[in-house]
Amino acid sequence: MAWGRSRDRISQLPADILDHILGFLPIQDAAKTAALSSIWRDVWLSLTQLNFDDGFFCYIYRKHRHAIKYGKKLAVSLYVINKVLLLHKGTIRKFVLNIYNVGIHAIRSRSYDFDQWLLLVTRKGVEEIYISFEKEAYRLPSCVFSCSTLKRLHLYGVAVEPMNFPCRLPNVASLCFQWVDFGPINCAIDVPVLENLSFLSCENIFYFNIAAPKLCSLTIESCSSNGLGKFLSVNLYLRSISTLDLVGSVKEFVKEFTRIGFQLNVEYLKLSCYEELYIQSDKSFSVLAHLLLLCPKLRKLDIDLFWLRSVATECMNTLSELHVAAQTNKMLHALKLISFRGSHSEKLFIKKLLASFSTLEMVVIVRDKNYCKKYTTGIMQELLDLHVASTKTKIIID
Structure with missing residues (x-):
């Protein structure tokens, strides 16, 4: 009896509210409500979200x-979808297949x-x-x-x-x-x-x-x-x-815009690279330096350090031009470095970044939580003691 009274009260809600409620259910469960009453049947036949x-x-x-x-199971599924769409009345706001x-x-x-x-x-x-x-x-x-x-x-x-x-x-x-x-x-x-x-x-x-x-x-x-x-x-x-997120494909992107020859108005740049950012794109600048030159209005930079895991320490010397690229950017305030494992290459890369950008205020270093090697107190303190170009820079290790 209590369920009956509750069901009746729900049935009296406006149709758009009932439609919203059914939108939270898997579509096969929403279909079962059609057996409750003619009201629910009408709501089901005009359901605005078909998932x-x-x-x-x-x-x-x-x-x-x-x-x-298995093919017969697929045929049955498609038959059901066909039937639902043919019987449907009104608007379909969301369709998932x-x-x-x-x-x-x-x-x-x-x-x-x-x-x-x-x-x-x-x-x-x-x-x-x-x-x-x-x-x-x-x-x-x-x-x-x-x-x-x-x-x-x-x-x-x-x-x-x-x-x-x-x-x-x-x-x-x-x-x-x-x-x-x-x-x-x-x-x-x-x-x-x-x-x-x-x-x-x-x-x-x-x-x-x-x-x-x-x-x-x-x-x-x-x-x-x-x-x-x-x-x-x-x-x-x-x-x-204003926001650019590159996961791989960085060299292709840089090559494209170096050829076009105009700068971007990107304020937030996210890089997660499978290729090495230190690779020279021409005789003087690395891919990373070129990308920074393309974005003189950059305010926030996120870099996944995954690409550094296979980089030899001696190759990091090619990042010396970062300081030159940094001279074109006077707006970078926030730097986030992800997947830090504590390697020498990572520390050298971070050191070069902090020494290059004089406007940095917040640097967040996120450790790789899946990495089994323990982070020593010495490595953490070494990061906190790095020389920075800006006296306002605050380093946070997560």
Whole structure:
């Protein structure tokens, strides 16, 4: 009786509140509420968040665990999604689709279904789309890049098909591409309010011809290019960027902008490199020094010291030009050094940085917590006693 009265009270809540409540449930559990009453059935049929993620597919596979072939389980899952979308009424604000471990052939054989789903969703006022496939198993239809209501888009493991007509995403503020292969896109994609753009393990991003005049944050992680001498799109407007996060790909980025010949307005730079920053990019400056020269307005710098683990001590002498690069920057106040293990190369690198930048006020050194070697009191004190160019510098060891 108590549950009945509580259920009745909940049922009397406004439809948008009920929709919000169901949004916290896995979609298979949200579907079960349709059996409670006609009110809940209407809410379910107009659910604004459709989340077909790992939990949904695992639920379907468990329910049909006696199916002989894995492909049959996939077919049942796709049938359920088809039915949900066909019966759906009203707006879909968020659409999540995560299909993995089914094989490239199985995905490509059902591409028509996926195309139809995205065509439907982009006509229902969708604001967020998160799609994940096995790498390059699915070619994304162009309707996604002309959805006027879309605000956030996250794509994983897809290929972008060529588009020969202008595309515009007037409301998108965040774009994230992961394991995406960009083919020749023959038109510009206009994203006038885009603020955050991420390329993670992508290929041929120079083909992604995007115009984003309000871009604030750019992340590039371990991207590759088949085009000789090409890395970023020539139309990608970077003068507005205030936050730049580079994980690998640093040499390619520096080479690209050294060739272009203009400076960036980056205020926050994050570097996590798999290649050595000390490697000379020309006869006088290292990759790191060149990057600092590109960012004269830099105020905050984070560097993961992972790359120093394979660097011989004698190679650190090539960082002597850091002092020259530092003369162009009078705004760097905060420095964060991550994954410190206490090696001689790391200490020498930190020493050169602290001696170069005269405006530093805060230096945070984060120790590698997974490193089994104990940090001696002597190493910690040695860091605290390093000579610094600024009398205002405070060193914190975490």
